[in-house]
Amino acid sequence: MLKQPDLKYRAFAPVGLKDRTWPDAVLTKAPIWLSTDLRDGNQALVEPMDITRKMRMFEMLVEIGFKEIEIGFPSASQIEFDFVRKLIEEDRIPDDVTIQVLTQARDHLIERTFEALQGAPRAIVHLYNAVAPIMRRVVLGMDEAEIVELATTHARMFNELAARQPNTQWTFQYSPEMFSGTDLGFSKRVVDAVTEVWAPTPERKCIVNLPSTVEHSTPNIFADMIEWMHRHLARRDSIVLSVHPHNDRGTGTAAGEFALMAGADRIEGCLFGNGERTGNLDLVNVALNLYTQGVSPDLDFSNIDEIRATVEHCNQLPVHPRHPYVGDLVYTSFSGSHQDAIRKAFAARKDGDVWDMPYLPIDPKDVGRTYEAVIRVNSQSGKGGIAYLLESEYGLELPRRLQMEFSQIVQRVMDVAGKELTAADLWALFEGEYRIREAAGPQHRVLEEQGEGADASVVLRADLPWEGEVRRIEGRGNGPIDAFIHALAQATGHSIRVIDYHQHAIGSGADAQAVAYLELRVDESKTLFGVGMDANIISASLKAIVSGLTRARTQPAASAQSVAEPA
Numbered sequence: 001m002l003k004q005p006d007l008k009y010r011a012f013a014p015v016g017l018k019d020r021t022w023p024d025a026v027l028t029k030a031p032i033w034l035s036t037d038l039r040d041g042n043q044a045l046v047e048p049m050d051i052t053r054k055m056r057m058f059e060m061l062v063e064i065g066f067k068e069i070e071i072g073f074p075s076a077s078q079i080e081f082d083f084v085r086k087l088i089e090e091d092r093i094p095d096d097v098t099i100q101v102l103t104q105a106r107d108h109l110i111e112r113t114f115e116a117l118q119g120a121p122r123a124i125v126h127l128y129n130a131v132a133p134i135m136r137r138v139v140l141g142m143d144e145a146e147i148v149e150l151a152t153t154h155a156r157m158f159n160e161l162a163a164r165q166p167n168t169q170w171t172f173q174y175s176p177e178m179f180s181g182t183d184l185g186f187s188k189r190v191v192d193a194v195t196e197v198w199a200p201t202p203e204r205k206c207i208v209n210l211p212s213t214v215e216h217s218t219p220n221i222f223a224d225m226i227e228w229m230h231r232h233l234a235r236r237d238s239i240v241l242s243v244h245p246h247n248d249r250g251t252g253t254a255a256g257e258f259a260l261m262a263g264a265d266r267i268e269g270c271l272f273g274n275g276e277r278t279g280n281l282d283l284v285n286v287a288l289n290l291y292t293q294g295v296s297p298d299l300d301f302s303n304i305d306e307i308r309a310t311v312e313h314c315n316q317l318p319v320h321p322r323h324p325y326v327g328d329l330v331y332t333s334f335s336g337s338h339q340d341a342i343r344k345a346f347a348a349r350k351d352g353d354v355w356d357m358p359y360l361p362i363d364p365k366d367v368g369r370t371y372e373a374v375i376r377v378n379s380q381s382g383k384g385g386i387a388y389l390l391e392s393e394y395g396l397e398l399p400r401r402l403q404m405e406f407s408q409i410v411q412r413v414m415d416v417a418g419k420e421l422t423a424a425d426l427w428a429l430f431e432g433e434y435r436i437r438e439a440a441g442p443q444h445r446v447l448e449e450q451g452e453g454a455d456a457s458v459v460l461r462a463d464l465p466w467e468g469e470v471r472r473i474e475g476r477g478n479g480p481i482d483a484f485i486h487a488l489a490q491a492t493g494h495s496i497r498v499i500d501y502h503q504h505a506i507g508s509g510a511d512a513q514a515v516a517y518l519e520l521r522v523d524e525s526k527t528l529f530g531v532g533m534d535a536n537i538i539s540a541s542l543k544a545i546v547s548g549l550t551r552a553r554t555q556p557a558a559s560a561q562s563v564a565e566p567a
Ligand SMILES: CC(=O)SCCNC(=O)CCNC(=O)[C@H](O)C(C)(C)COP(=O)(O)OP(=O)(O)OC[C@H]1O[C@@H](n2cnc3c(N)ncnc32)[C@H](O)[C@@H]1OP(=O)(O)O
Pocket: 040, 043, 073, 075, 076, 077, 104, 105, 106, 109, 128, 129, 130, 139, 140, 150, 177, 213, 276
């Protein structure tokens, strides 16, 4: 890297549009979308699509709802030509869809392009030539007048060739290539000259497409350029003003959105931002940005994962895990405080509420993603995420202090393993730690029950699996749990006090299970939880007591007490 980049690079000159209006504009409707996946996206692939892949992509674009699809550059290769023919000859273009094809401003390429389109019911033919000074100087060797002449000569050729195929409904499109690197006055001059040749009307418009062939300014400058063209182009009422942003600075989406605010009617791009170099504008990103503002994009991404799989198959390129709206990780929170907030917001949310979720700009369900993927647990996670997974996947509603106790156990495992834990991993850890499936638990019988409330007295007998044998124990208390604790204390020599008690059901009907969470003080030195599950609520509670006592006997006092909440 240079110490003085200013010696090598030049800042892009601002437009200086003082009375710009676009910053206050609000997008309230979808633009006309043009997918160029099969042209600009395709020309950027290591291995361009074969006809089968092109067909698969085309059909998916139709299903998503694109009404204008640039299907290729028919004069570039036999595959490109044959694909256009196939769509036309096999009548595969739905009545509400218009295909678009691209050609350079060169005679033989234009002739071949119109040949490819014979028999098409409708078509947009897209003409381009470079207009930027660098291209004029080093590639085309033409001055400004010659560029205007190049564009208008070939625009005229469009008129002539289209007239020979009157059964096709033609729309013409012109792109001053490298508009983003061209003086605005000259871009206007060329575009006006082309539209003069095409003589569009408000009823039969032509399309003027302004590309940031290379994105080399901040998006506000691009927006100023679009607003300037929008205000100054001749025949504006007969033009569909289109933009075609690329993403070299990583701001293609912003440039596209600002351009729409600045007066563009139409936008070109590719799904998930495929395209030359860093890609074309990401159509999915712009469409779902609109959607999350409450504006229907008129494109359907309800099953975004399936769309991604098809795009990855056709392009043979992966979509990044952090890609907006679609990446594997974009509906996932690892960090504890995010998980905590998401869990609370899900719990507080009622059906029909406006979407207002911390850390989730869109409801994952709307694009076919599920909540299970939202929260994942690694070393950055806290009790909230762990509790969320155990609740959403296994129906466990851990009381807050148990969440704190168990998250320390998870953290210790995580520190050693250093990798993500799935809901199944967490359940296995929980089940093992609290000995949920261990042995049958105590079989109990209430032998005697007297009195009520404070005067109640219960005698309970239980067969307790303990240290490899089954011991019969018996005790009296003010309820079955109290009686069991007394019996247990007598048989094992441990004192037990119940500090807190929570229980709930999991499932319903014959399969319903009760879960009991008991916070115990054992031997007046260890405070910890025991958990029990059983079809019978008393049995679940007794199992929880045995679970807690067994844990206390294997844990040092300090760690068992470390769950106390900070004051
Ligand atoms: C920004 C964009 O995405 S524009 C779209 C670009 N897409 C593509 O290029 C994909 C498909 N393209 C192709 O398959 C080929 O480039 C073709 C078939 C179009 C043309 O192929 P070729 O004729 O072999 O030329 P090549 O690709 O090397 O292009 C460069 C030549 O075209 C010339 N050229 C480019 N545009 C024009 C034009 N509008 N008028 C006259 N000549 C032109 C260049 O000056 C250069 O000429 P040279 O060979 O005399 O130096």
